[in-house]
Amino acid sequence: MSGQSEKDSTISPKRKNPNGKYVLSRQKIIIVNLHKDALSKNPDINYTDLYDNMSKATGIGYRTIKDTINEYRKTSTVKSPNKKRVKTSLFDKTDDLDRNGLHTSKDPTLPNFKRTTLYNIIKKLDFVFTKRKRCSVLTERNDLINWRRNYLYDIRKYRGExxxxxxxxxxxxxxxxxxxxxxxxxxxxxxxxxxxxxxxxxxxxxxxxxxxxxxxxxxxxxxxxxxxxxxxxxxxxxxxxxxxxxxxxxxxxxxxxxxxxxxxxxxxxxxxxxxxxxxxxxPTSNSKKADILEWLNSKGITFDRPLLKAQLLTKVQELxxxxxxxxxxxxxxxxxxxxxxxxxxxxxxxxxxxxxxxxxxxxxxxxxxxxxxxxxxxxxxxxxxxxxxxxxxxxxxxxxxxxxxxxxxxxxxEIIDEMEPCILTITGDTDYSSE
The missing domain is CATH 3.30.420.10 (Ribonuclease H-like superfamily/Ribonuclease H)
Structure with missing residues (x-):
């Protein structure tokens, strides 16, 4: 019996709440209940000592316990944390100047990307990978090249005028x-x-x-x-x-x-x-079929037979x-x-x-x-x-x-023109108005 009593009196090792991990509402309720219980047994207890003891007993940080008690005092309730976080990709964290550096030169000030990361960023910048007979070359899509060339031509012309x-x-x-x-x-x-x-x-x-x-x-x-x-x-x-x-x-x-x-x-x-x-x-492919039909009708387009959504979108493209x-x-x-x-x-x-x-x-x-x-x-x-x-x-x-x-x-x-093409991989269209 003495052995069993000694075993029961041993406190199980507590598991410390990891830094940055959310403390859920059910954990906060436990904190509040422990706080009430401690005050009922010892109303004169020092709050600093109380929070410190609760932190050691639960494994939850001192600051979290203090904030939880303060939250309960003000609102008489506790809330679960807001878990919604805006997760940004490395591409979003890469600024315009670094993106431009990837376009134009081997800029030594560029971040040291991993191979896979660099590949994904370049792909999002709308480069295409063109395979040739004995070598490969990384090029931009033709529409981007045309846009840039036309811009440079126009800005030069306007300056000249x-x-x-x-x-x-x-x-x-x-x-x-x-x-x-x-x-x-x-x-x-x-x-x-x-x-x-x-x-x-x-x-x-x-x-x-x-x-x-x-x-x-x-x-x-x-x-x-x-x-x-x-x-x-x-x-x-x-x-x-x-x-x-x-x-x-x-x-x-x-x-x-x-x-x-x-x-x-x-x-x-x-x-x-x-x-x-x-x-x-x-209308786009995300539009409802009824909305596409309504838009076509507003343009004076009617149909004598039922059409699929894909057929209606083809007509939209024509207009x-x-x-x-x-x-x-x-x-x-x-x-x-x-x-x-x-x-x-x-x-x-x-x-x-x-x-x-x-x-x-x-x-x-x-x-x-x-x-x-x-x-x-x-x-x-x-x-x-x-x-x-x-x-x-x-x-x-x-x-x-x-x-x-x-x-x-x-x-x-000139370089690409001199190379005999073999296989050309083309990416899908991009709407640049969202940049």
């Missing part, structure tokens, strides 16, 4: 943006020591969370356009700042800046969804124009201007990217208060510091990049 060319783009500023490194006086021993010497210990390292500003602007070789700034506080917790903008907001801003442009100007922009809203929405019609392009056309769209994956063709780098560098350098209103003021000051001379330098850099890509395309065209 002396037309005013404006470049627009959107970016963001985080309230916690600051320089990564600062000089530190190692002779300061404590906060009190710093206070006695009239110094400051500086702000704590920020997590990167918090409010941010969504910024949209337009500029040319004359500098940022006067009155062209759109700036508002982000309301979404999204990894992609493009999610903050929508077609209506962009349209209202675009209409307001059109009268400020020089007559018969060229407006260069990318293919983000908010500036690529089409004038008419056409769709060869080129897409965008709301923004038509607004510019009515105002006497022309929209020129950047080819996919070529942000280096937009000089405003360099202007944004200059603006953000200034904000990071001067940001010491980490408040949204102060960041907004720093943004305005930073934009004023980007002069027309700066813009001319940025545009000159872009022209150099355009010339390099033009020459690379010529060289690749």
């Amino acid at each position: 002396g037309k005013s060319i404006y470049y627009l783009d959107e970016t963001w500023l985080n309230v916690g943006d600051c320089v990564d490194r600062v000089w530190v006086d190692t002779t300061i021993q404590s906060k009190q020591d710093a206070f006695n010497k009239g110094l400051t210990t500086g702000p704590k390292n920020l997590t990167g969370k918090g409010q941010r500003l969504i910024v949209l602007h337009i500029g040319s070789d004359m500098g940022f356009l006067e009155g062209g700034l759109l700036c508002f506080v982000s309301k979404k917790n999204s990894a992609d700042y493009h999610d903050e903008m929508n077609g209506d907001t962009f349209k209202d801003w675009f209409v307001s800046i059109l009268p400020r442009l020089h007559p018969n100007s060229i407006v260069v922009m990318d293919n983000a969804p908010y500036n690529s809203v089409q004038t008419e929405k056409y 769709k124009p060869r080129t897409k019609s965008y709301v923004i392009d038509n607004l510019a056309k009515y105002a006497g201007h022309t929209v020129l769209r950047l080819p996919p994956y070529h942000c280096e063709f937009n000089p405003i990217e360099l202007a944004w780098a200059m603006v953000k560098g200034y904000v990071k350098q001067e940001n010491t208060m980490y408040k949204i209103d102060d960041v907004r003021q720093l943004l305005n000051s930073a934009i004023e510091r980007v002069t027309a001379e700066n813009w001319k330098i940025f545009i000159k850099h872009v022209i150099d990049e355009e010339d390099k890509v033009w020459k690379v395309d010529d060289i690749m065209d």
Whole structure:
């Protein structure tokens, strides 16, 4: 009996809750019940000791136990954690500059991708793998090559004609943006020591969370356009700042800046969804059959026999124009201007990217208060510091990049033409208006 009693009195080893693992509502209820039971037995117990004992007994972290008890005190209940997390792929984490580096050169600053990862990223960039008799070559799809070549031809032509060319783009500023490194006086021993010497210990390292500003602007070789700034506080917790903008907001801003442009100007922009809203929405394979029939009937198309959905979609394709019609392009056309769209994956063709780098560098350098209103003021000051001379330098850099890509395309065209084709693998169509 004594042996059995000794065995029963032995506490089983607890299993520690792993860091980062969710504590479910049923576990929280256990925490609350343990807390109530401990207080009923010893009302005068120190809360720090209580939470520490509960942590040791359950294997759940001290902070989690404290937060659970505080949650119960305020709401009289406990909730399960929000398990929904936005999982981003490595492709989404790869910025435009790195993607462009994969397009144009063996950039030594590119991340060190694994072979499979690099293959998947290149595939998403719409390269195709072309096998030849005795060698293989990685090329882009013909539609992307055509888009880029036509853009470079048009932008050169417009410059030769002396037309005013404006470049627009959107970016963001985080309230916690600051320089990564600062000089530190190692002779300061404590906060009190710093206070006695009239110094400051500086702000704590920020997590990167918090409010941010969504910024949209337009500029040319004359500098940022006067009155062209759109700036508002982000309301979404999204990894992609493009999610903050929508077609209506962009349209209202675009209409307001059109009268400020020089007559018969060229407006260069990318293919983000908010500036690529089409004038008419056409049925797709995701559309209901009834909706497809209704759309065809609105075009005066009727049928004397039942048709399959695939047959109806074929008729839709016949009626769709060869080129897409965008709301923004038509607004510019009515105002006497022309929209020129950047080819996919070529942000280096937009000089405003360099202007944004200059603006953000200034904000990071001067940001010491980490408040949204102060960041907004720093943004305005930073934009004023980007002069027309700066813009001319940025545009000159872009022209150099355009010339390099033009020459690379010529060289690749000659190389591929000299190689006898064997097998060609082609990817499916891509809608670049979603970029």
